[in-house]
Amino acid sequence: MIARIAVAAVALVGLSACSSSLDGAAASDPAVAPPAQAALPDLSKAVTAKLAGKGSARFTVDSTTELLAAKSVTSVTGAFRRDDQGLWLTATLTVKSPDASTMSFVLTPSAVYVRLPADQKLPPDKPWVRATDGGSDAFSQEFAPLFASLKQSTLSPLAVPLDASSTTVTGTDVQPVGVVPARHYTLRTDLAAMAKTLPDGPLKDTTLLEAKLGPMVDELWVGNGNVPLKSESKLDVSATTGTLTVSRTYSGWGQPVDVPVPPDTQLSPPPAGS
Numbered sequence: 001m002i003a004r005i006a007v008a009a010v011a012l013v014g015l016s017a018c019s020s021s022l023d024g025a026a027a028s029d030p031a032v033a034p035p036a037q038a039a040l041p042d043l044s045k046a047v048t049a050k051l052a053g054k055g056s057a058r059f060t061v062d063s064t065t066e067l068l069a070a071k072s073v074t075s076v077t078g079a080f081r082r083d084d085q086g087l088w089l090t091a092t093l094t095v096k097s098p099d100a101s102t103m104s105f106v107l108t109p110s111a112v113y114v115r116l117p118a119d120q121k122l123p124p125d126k127p128w129v130r131a132t133d134g135g136s137d138a139f140s141q142e143f144a145p146l147f148a149s150l151k152q153s154t155l156s157p158l159a160v161p162l163d164a165s166s167t168t169v170t171g172t173d174v175q176p177v178g179v180v181p182a183r184h185y186t187l188r189t190d191l192a193a194m195a196k197t198l199p200d201g202p203l204k205d206t207t208l209l210e211a212k213l214g215p216m217v218d219e220l221w222v223g224n225g226n227v228p229l230k231s232e233s234k235l236d237v238s239a240t241t242g243t244l245t246v247s248r249t250y251s252g253w254g255q256p257v258d259v260p261v262p263p264d265t266q267l268s269p270p271p272a273g274s
Contacts, residue, residue, distance in 0.1 A: 032224040034181040037172050043185070044162035046226040056081035056257040060249050067242035073097045078105075081257040085109045088259040106261060112147050113262050120271050128262040129270050139270035148201055166193035167218075175221060177229040177249075182221040189216045213237045213244075227253055 038046065061076040078091030086109030095101045104115035112131045116122060122129070131140040133147050167189045175184035191211035198204040210216060213235060221230040228250050235244040 032181065034174050034183045035222060035224055035226055037183065038226070040162060040164045040167060040169050040187075043222075043226060044164065054082050054084075055254055056252070057250050057254075058252045058257070061246060062248075063244070063246045065242070065244045067237060071097060079252070079257045079259070081259065088257070090259045106259060107147070108259070108261060112143065113267075114143065116271070122268045122271070126266055126268040128266050128268065130262075130267050137270070145201075162187075163194060163197055165197065166190045177221050177223070180223055180229060182223050182229050183226075185220045185222075187218040187220065189218065191216050210235055 056079065058079040059077070063072075063074045063076075065072040073096040075094045075096065076091055077094075078089060080087065080089040082088070087107065088109070089107040090105070091107075092102060092104045101117040101119070103117055106113040106128075110133070112133060113128045114131060115127050116129060129139060131137075131143050131147070133140075134144070135141070167187050169185055170188050171186040173184050174181065176182055191207050195204055195207040195211055198207060215236060217234050217236075219232045220228065223229050230250070231248045233244075233246045237243065
């Protein structure tokens, strides 16, 4: 059961990449003009440069999968910051259909805390389980792909990295996000080519799977300074006339983010079977 939960979470997080370390104060000001159009290598370079620094933001990711008669709807909400110690992230994953469940995570530079769904029946006063990044225990190993995906998700505002060798800009215009001026890009990615550039790991595995399903089309809205405000990814599965759609919004760039770490008094051992 625990392994099944972890696999489902990896599938979502691998697609729902959330960027980090950008100061978006200017991007949220309606009086600030959107950035000029940039060639993909320059856009990628600018976003990557910003991601290397310190910063914080809040995010929401909504995912809908429709394959044949099956439909799955999930949502992730959370916030993150990066400081001298590393990455801190708090997120809640809600599965809205077909079966409702909720799982929460706290990621710190040294550990990951998982609040499992209610059906795991942990004590109400000890709802968290602590895992170690790279740990040898069964629980940490089962969730290791998810931990890797959480870290990968801080590297790009899209499901896959912006790479000129596999991604093409097919259109661009000025489109506001709410009242905030923004530059809008439409992108098309050759997922098979993209997979060849990725290191072994969950993101590469997910990309290889998607490459077999159909083409990936992304849209990205950036504010002043090429700060991501919103993005959408759509994968059409031609074999089953299905679709996978992931929408992401970002807010509060550069604002303080508190990531509360569960105290030892709220920790339970991993459930039996982990």
